Amino acid sequence: MARRQASQIESDRPAKAVDLAVWRDRARAFEAALHEAIIGQDRVVTLLTIAVFARGHVLLEGDVGVGKTTLLRAAARALGGAFERVEGTIDLMPADLVYYTYLDKDGRPRVDPGPALRHGEDLTVFFFNEINRARPQVHSLLLRLMAERSVTAFNREHEFPYLLVFADRNRIEREETFELPAAARDRFFMEITMETPKDRDIRRALAFDPRFYDADALVRAVPEDVLDYRALSDVARAIQSEIHASEALERYTLDLWNAARDPLSVGIDIDGVDMTRLVQGGASPRGMAYLVRAGRVAAWLAGRDMVVPEDLRAVFTEVMSHRVFLDPIYELRRDALVTALFKQVFATVPAP
Numbered sequence: 001m002a003r004r005q006a007s008q009i010e011s012d013r014p015a016k017a018v019d020l021a022v023w024r025d026r027a028r029a030f031e032a033a034l035h036e037a038i039i040g041q042d043r044v045v046t047l048l049t050i051a052v053f054a055r056g057h058v059l060l061e062g063d064v065g066v067g068k069t070t071l072l073r074a075a076a077r078a079l080g081g082a083f084e085r086v087e088g089t090i091d092l093m094p095a096d097l098v099y100y101t102y103l104d105k106d107g108r109p110r111v112d113p114g115p116a117l118r119h120g121e122d123l124t125v126f127f128f129n130e131i132n133r134a135r136p137q138v139h140s141l142l143l144r145l146m147a148e149r150s151v152t153a154f155n156r157e158h159e160f161p162y163l164l165v166f167a168d169r170n171r172i173e174r175e176e177t178f179e180l181p182a183a184a185r186d187r188f189f190m191e192i193t194m195e196t197p198k199d200r201d202i203r204r205a206l207a208f209d210p211r212f213y214d215a216d217a218l219v220r221a222v223p224e225d226v227l228d229y230r231a232l233s234d235v236a237r238a239i240q241s242e243i244h245a246s247e248a249l250e251r252y253t254l255d256l257w258n259a260a261r262d263p264l265s266v267g268i269d270i271d272g273v274d275m276t277r278l279v280q281g282g283a284s285p286r287g288m289a290y291l292v293r294a295g296r297v298a299a300w301l302a303g304r305d306m307v308v309p310e311d312l313r314a315v316f317t318e319v320m321s322h323r324v325f326l327d328p329i330y331e332l333r334r335d336a337l338v339t340a341l342f343k344q345v346f347a348t349v350p351a352p
Contacts, residue, residue, distance in 0.1 A: 018231075018238035020300060027053060027301060030078050030226045037074035037218040038067050039205060040197030047192050047318055048075060050301065052227075054293045055236045056189020057146050057165040059131070059180075059322075066194050068168040070215045072127055079232075080225035081124025081162055084115040088133035094141040098153045116151060116158075123160045124229045128167040132177045139184045146187040162229050182325065189290055190318040243296040245307045248352035252309055256316070257288050259345045260324060268344045273330070273337065281325035291319045309351040317342060 027049055034045045044060075048071070051058045060068045076083045086097065097116045104110045112118070116126065128134070128142065142165070145151055150159045167188075170177065185191070197203055206212050245253075259266045261282030264275045283291070292307075294315040299307045321338050330337055 018235050020235070020238055020242060023235050024301065024303070026227055033078045033222050033226050034071065034074050037222050038071045039212075040199055040202035041067070041071065041194060044071070044192055044194050046301075047190060047315065050294050050297045050315060051190050051192075052079070052164065052232070053236055053239060053297045053300075054189060054290075055164070055233060056290065056293070057167075057187060059167050059169060059185070059188040059191045060194055061169040061191065062194035063196055064170065066196055067215075068194050069129060070218055071194070072166040072168060073215075073219045074222045075166065076125035076127060077219055077222045077224055078226040079124055079164070079229050080227065081229040082119035082122045083125045083127065084119065084123060085127040085129060086115055088128060088130040088138075090133060090135065092134045092138055094137050097138070097141055097145075098151065113154075116145065117153060120158070121160055122162070124162045124164065126163060126165050128165065130170050131167040132169045132180060134178065136178055136181065139178070139180060143184050143187055146184075161233065185322045186284070186287065188322070190294070190315070191322045192318050239300050240293060240296055243300050243305055243307060245292065245296070246352070249307055249309065249312075252349065252352050253288065253292065253312060255349045256312070256345060257283060259349050260320060260341070263341060263345070266348050268341070268348055270337065270340050270344065277327045278330060278337070278341070279324060280327055283320055283323040287320065287323040291316065294319050313346060316346075 030052070031045050031049050034048070035042075038045065048058060048060075052075070058072075060072060062068055073085075086092070095114075097114055099111050099114045099117070101109060101111050116123070126145070131139075131142075141151070145160070145163070146165050149161060149163045150157055152158070165188075169180075197206070212218070259268065261279065263279060269275055270278070291312060295307045295311040298311040298314050299305070302311070304311075317339075320342070324338055324341070326334060326337065
């Protein structure tokens with residue numbers, strides 16, 4: 001029998017009765033817990049919360065020293081369950097995620113489960129620090145882990161029904177780094193950019209308040225098990241079932257999809273850009289399904305049972321940016337061009 005992806009397996013299971021109002025309060029408590037460790041990143045925390053309740057993996061990127069690792073460690077603590085962390089290095093090999101070998105005290109060789117296996121199905125957060133320092137072979141194994149929430153080792157298949165993969169990427173340094181392939185990036189539900197806060201008071205606190213000097217202490221201050229990781233799949237299914245999208249919203253979503261994939265067809269023009277070459281490929285059906293999933297969670301967090309255009313726009317950049325493939329001559333200007341493209345998409349496609 002062909003192996004099905006874990007996401008499909010989850011969708012086949014009947015959803016248990018879930019009180020979404022109660023869980024909305026818990027989601028707010030989760031956000032509040034993260035704000036204890038990180039300040040000046042309200043939007044990032046909200047997006048991370050949306051991804052958690054959509055059961056999506058997250059890639060966090062930004063400048064060095066803005067708190068990416070601290071935020072992901074804090075999220076893992078608030079989620080509960082088993083946590084594993086891997087440091088991306090140039091000499092890391094796929095086998096290092098699955099097992100490790102050593103000599104025991106008697107000098108005999110031993111093989112023990114590695115970070116992906118040692119907690120069994122209770123593995124809840126797998127945190128890959130500086131993922132772009134790892135080799136493509138490691139990315140390939142991670143792709144399987146993310147896509148299917150399973151891996152084959154020691155002659156059997158190991159499943160991780162509660163798994164969320166968090167990763168961060170160093171976008172400043174280029175030496176001894178490996179760009180993630182498109183297939184691996186597409187498995188991330190969101191790519192969230194974390195910038196240095198612009199507010200002067202927040203900058204002053206980060207620079208002068210000793211509380212922010214000790215990242216370990218900040219993480220320890222986060223309450224543990226704010227969310228029951230074992231129930232998140234049922235909650236996620238309930239959100240997707242009970243938060244609805246109108247026919248008008250569906251048409252709007254499809255129009256956004258078409259405009260982002262083929263901007264020339266709707267008359268979008270960006271100064272100094274050959275629009276016949278700019279976009280070489282756009283979001284897949286999976287990517288658009290991720291957008292709708294994120295929009296439903298955003299609507300639920302806002303206390304609505306219906307998705308509105310603002311919900312899609314609120315998550316569009318983080319869900320869709322890494323799914324727009326530009327002509328290589330425009331890649332060095334990717335951030336500015338994708339931002340300009342999305343701005344024109346929203347201005348061109350009429351909202352219901």
